[in-house]
Amino acid sequence: MITRRDILKLGGLTLSVMLMPDGYRILKAQEVPKRYAPNLWLNLSRDNYLTVFVNKSEMGQGVYTGLPMIVAEELDFPWERVRVRPAPAGKPYVDPKMGIQLTGGSTSVRNMYETLRLVGASMREMLVSSASKSLGVPREKISAKGGYIRVGEKSYAYGEFVDLAMKEPIPSKPRLKEEREFVYIGKSLPRLDVPEKVEGKALFGIDVFEEGMVYAVVERPPYFGAKPMKVQVEEAKKLPEVVDIFPISTGVAVCAQSFWACQKARERLRVEWSESFVKGWDDGDFERYFMQKLREKGDVVKVLGSPQRSFEESPIKIEEVYIQPYLYHATMEPMTCLAWVKKDECVVYAPTQSQTWTLEVAKRISGLPESRIKVITTYLGGGFGRKANVEFVAEALEISKRLGKPVKLIYTREDDIKSGYFRPYSATLLRVGADKEGNLKTLSFKIAVQPLLGGRASVEGVENIPYSIPNLYVERVDVELPVSSWFWRSVGSTHNAFSVETIIDRVAHASKKDPVELRLSLLRENPVARRVVQTAAERAGWGKPKMGEAMGIAYHFSFGSHVCHVAEVSLDKKTGQIKVHRVVTVIDVGPVVVHPDLIRSQVEGSVAMGLSMALKEQVKFKGGGVENTNFHTYGLLTADEMPQVEVHILTSKRPMGGVGEPALPPTAPAVANALLWGYGIKVNRLPMTPEYIKTLL
Amino acid sequence: MVKEFSLRINGKSYKVRAFEDEPLLWVIRERLRLTGTKFGCGMGVCGACTVLVDRKTTRSCLLPVKDAVGKEITTVEGIPSNHPLKKAWIEHQVPQCGYCQTGQLMEAYALLLENPKPTRQQIVERLSSHLCRCGTYNRIIRAVEAVSRGGKA
Numbered sequence: 120m121i122t123r124r125d126i127l128k129l130g131g132l133t134l135s136v137m138l139m140p141d142g143y144r145i146l147k148a149q150e151v152p153k154r155y156a157p158n159l160w161l162n163l164s165r166d167n168y169l170t171v172f173v174n175k176s177e178m179g180q181g182v183y184t185g186l187p188m189i190v191a192e193e194l195d196f197p198w199e200r201v202r203v204r205p206a207p208a209g210k211p212y213v214d215p216k217m218g219i220q221l222t223g224g225s226t227s228v229r230n231m232y233e234t235l236r237l238v239g240a241s242m243r244e245m246l247v248s249s250a251s252k253s254l255g256v257p258r259e260k261i262s263a264k265g266g267y268i269r270v271g272e273k274s275y276a277y278g279e280f281v282d283l284a285m286k287e288p289i290p291s292k293p294r295l296k297e298e299r300e301f302v303y304i305g306k307s308l309p310r311l312d313v314p315e316k317v318e319g320k321a322l323f324g325i326d327v328f329e330e331g332m333v334y335a336v337v338e339r340p341p342y343f344g345a346k347p348m349k350v351q352v353e354e355a356k357k358l359p360e361v362v363d364i365f366p367i368s369t370g371v372a373v374c375a376q377s378f379w380a381c382q383k384a385r386e387r388l389r390v391e392w393s394e395s396f397v398k399g400w401d402d403g404d405f406e407r408y409f410m411q412k413l414r415e416k417g418d419v420v421k422v423l424g425s426p427q428r429s430f431e432e433s434p435i436k437i438e439e440v441y442i443q444p445y446l447y448h449a450t451m452e453p454m455t456c457l458a459w460v461k462k463d464e465c466v467v468y469a470p471t472q473s474q475t476w477t478l479e480v481a482k483r484i485s486g487l488p489e490s491r492i493k494v495i496t497t498y499l500g501g502g503f504g505r506k507a508n509v510e511f512v513a514e515a516l517e518i519s520k521r522l523g524k525p526v527k528l529i530y531t532r533e534d535d536i537k538s539g540y541f542r543p544y545s546a547t548l549l550r551v552g553a554d555k556e557g558n559l560k561t562l563s564f565k566i567a568v569q570p571l572l573g574g575r576a577s578v579e580g581v582e583n584i585p586y587s588i589p590n591l592y593v594e595r596v597d598v599e600l601p602v603s604s605w606f607w608r609s610v611g612s613t614h615n616a617f618s619v620e621t622i623i624d625r626v627a628h629a630s631k632k633d634p635v636e637l638r639l640s641l642l643r644e645n646p647v648a649r650r651v652v653q654t655a656a657e658r659a660g661w662g663k664p665k666m667g668e669a670m671g672i673a674y675h676f677s678f679g680s681h682v683c684h685v686a687e688v689s690l691d692k693k694t695g696q697i698k699v700h701r702v703v704t705v706i707d708v709g710p711v712v713v714h715p716d717l718i719r720s721q722v723e724g725s726v727a728m729g730l731s732m733a734l735k736e737q738v739k740f741k742g743g744g745v746e747n748t749n750f751h752t753y754g755l756l757t758a759d760e761m762p763q764v765e766v767h768i769l770t771s772k773r774p775m776g777g778v779g780e781p782a783l784p785p786t787a788p789a790v791a792n793a794l795l796w797g798y799g800i801k802v803n804r805l806p807m808t809p810e811y812i813k814t815l816l
Numbered sequence: 817m818v819k820e821f822s823l824r825i826n827g828k829s830y831k832v833r834a835f836e837d838e839p840l841l842w843v844i845r846e847r848l849r850l851t852g853t854k855f856g857c858g859m860g861v862c863g864a865c866t867v868l869v870d871r872k873t874t875r876s877c878l879l880p881v882k883d884a885v886g887k888e889i890t891t892v893e894g895i896p897s898n899h900p901l902k903k904a905w906i907e908h909q910v911p912q913c914g915y916c917q918t919g920q921l922m923e924a925y926a927l928l929l930e931n932p933k934p935t936r937q938q939i940v941e942r943l944s945s946h947l948c949r950c951g952t953y954n955r956i957i958r959a960v961e962a963v964s965r966g967g968k969a
């Protein structure tokens with residue numbers, strides 16, 4: 120565990136980056152004014168190790184590798200000597216462009232790229248200047264490469280100059296490398312987190328211990344929106360190792376010396392819960408409610424041309440209603456947190472995606488000032504947005520405060536599913552109109568969904584659609600329900616890419632137009648996107664399936680990246696079972712490819728999650744609560760269902776795009792479109808389970 | 817109900833107090849703090865908790881500790897770092913979040929003990945009982961295939 124104070128004591132050359140009103144400032148550690156706080160720390164030690172303190176959560180996306188390699192590039196430093204540590208939470212580690220410390224929105228490399236290069240380059244120049252002085256050699260005769268200062272035949276480790284370098288001024292305009300000078304950027308360096316993950320030594324949230332700690336589980340209401348009214352604890356308290364049982368804001372906390380004692384005790388617990396609006400609701404009730412909401416007037420977000428009239432006058436008109444379910448994040452590591460609220464100090468170890476919100480709940484619950492709170496980010500056993508919601512941290516804090524002891528809270532899988540914060544349910548009404556040649560002239564979109572990001576997520580990917588459509592209408596109806604909803608990898612694009620991309624193919628199908636051709640013409644004003652679609656079609660061998668019976672294509676722009684998938688699919692008409700054999704995918708990430716293999720693995724993972732959502736996933740309701748209880752009733756994609764995935768990466772001159780999310784949204788529509796062309800099946804809801812598909816045959 | 821048990825894990829002896837019906841998983845990872853073995857579902861569905869008991873893969877979340885007494889238990893910590901499987905996992909950069917990986921690796925390890933040269937089909941079948949939310953399946957299969965071809969496990 121490292122704190123800000125520890126960083127200042129490290130010795131060697133320590134630089135920090137601070138966001139000031141006029142932009143970034145690079146400062147030496149000791150120059151950091153007391154009340155100001157930098158955004159990032161880097162330390163080059165006397166024994167020639169570079170430690171980068173990264174202000175992002177490593178949840179599998181490779182940020183512990185991607186960010187340090189950018190610094191190491193400009194510093195020109197050997198990769199084997201680079202180490203990475205999580206930065207302590209607090210004002211110093213706020214993401215400069217987001218204003219809070221949060222890992223999400225596929226932003227990590229995007230936001231930090233320039234800053235990391237500058238600071239690496241600054242360090243390098245300071246080393247060169249100090250070497251020049253101490254060796255009495257002009258700067259031009261010195262090169263700094265691979266962690267060594269070289270003068271003629273002689274070479275000296277960077278570490279030899281760190282103390283002197285600390286006295287050098289920070290260069291105002293350090294020279295950055297030309298692209299052709301890159302030694303790391305563009306290469307797939309080995310990930311820094313992989314060896315300890317393979318050994319079982321990586322510390323996840325669930326792997327933390329504290330002397331004298333108590334375990335806790337929380338018994339949760341059987342339906343959303345309820346609170347515990349009456350709790351009978353006598354029987355439960357008789358068990359060995361049980362410490363205490365009491366209601367908290369989200370349920371009833373059961374605390375014991377072991378996790379298993381908590382579990383046994385909760386079986387003997389009797390809780391009466393308060394009433395709630397959704398008590399008694401089953402799946403059908405949700406569908407009726409959302410369909411009713413879809414008929415209400417909402418907020419009109421965008422109007423281009425005259426959508427109403429042009430739709431009515433269109434020779435080809437298609438209207439469709441889409442229903443998409445709540446989805447569960449299913450991080451393999453459930454929510455878990457170790458918290459300790461003491462009188463004058465508060466410590467939190469958490470697999471959190473948001474250090475800022477974690478700090479906020481710690482302040483609120485402990486009542487202590489920020490300077491008395493330590494937040495330590497562990498590895499995250501999956502995040503996908505879920506772990507940016509810190510209610511689980513708040514629960515651990517609340518329990519610890521009451522007991523005055525360190526508390527390790529563990530959600531069972533059943534608790535984790537029940538706890539909600541799902542990708543919201545949605546009902547979408549789409550109307551599209553085209554001329555006889557299949558030229559799409561009108562797209563009218565109306566969605567009823569629980570709003571995220573103040574409603575922006577509801578219309579994500581539609582309001583900013585890259586297609587040239589002269590008549591566009593976008594409306595959203597905000598739904599409020601006690602079922603908690605939250606960011607789920609790719610957020611609003613998950614539902615909108617599905618509805619929009621499948622209806623595009625319905626137009627193509629109705630007018631006998633090739634869906635690739637239709638997309639290329641819709642993207643006539645967007646050459647970058649056109650090239651993505653074109654390349655995907657070429658690489659996949661469009662029109663000639665190799666492994667499956669049918670092919671489908673889908674394209675979507677989100678998180679700054681363009682992605683197009685071509686899926687090869689077969690359907691067993693007897694069983695309704697879909698098999699996806701191969702997905703060829705093209706992603707355009709903008710100007711640079713920092714680490715190609717990280718992009719590939721993120722895309723492979725997004726396709727897997729996208730297929731899982733397309734074919735299997737649905738949170739089901741019974742009595743107003745979640746009917747699925749564990750992975751046997753909330754199935755995820757398995758190895759035998761995983762297609763071959765071929766990833767092609769393109770670059771273009773434009774702002775940098777993200778890679779963690781944008782490949783997910785086009786997955787489900789690519790599969791659905793293959794069903795349309797191959798089997799004439801019109802899918803308008805997810806998941807495409809065999810039972811559902813059979814009803815369409 | 818809480819009793820002392822003697823366990824043999826990775827060739828070492830441990831004495832530990834636990835409930836008789838407490839799953840081996842919780843004894844290993846929380847009471848003995850060998851945290852490489854993970855909790856995912858607690859009902860035998862995800863594979864995160866996979867260990868070897870007398871050289872057979874076992875979902876430790878389902879095995880009461882009393883039934884593990886007198887048996888030889890192997891966890892990921894007991895597989896040497898230079899084992900071809902661990903090396904292949906690094907070579908193919910398999911893990912993303914990494915949470916499911918130790919269970920996957922133990923399953924592959926057991927498979928290779930039983931059959932040093934499994935076919936791709938056999939590998940896929942065997943590992944399909946393990947969940948990976950990050951979607952690393954193709955890399956896992958490639959890593960195991962590489963070792964299978966190497967035939968050194």
Ligand code: FES
Pocket residue numbers: 854855856857858859860861862863864865866875876877878
């Ligand atoms: S935790 Fe044992 S199989 Fe999932």
Ligand code: FES
Pocket residue numbers: 179451500501911912913914915916917947948949950951952
């Ligand atoms: S690597 Fe994250 S669950 Fe498998």
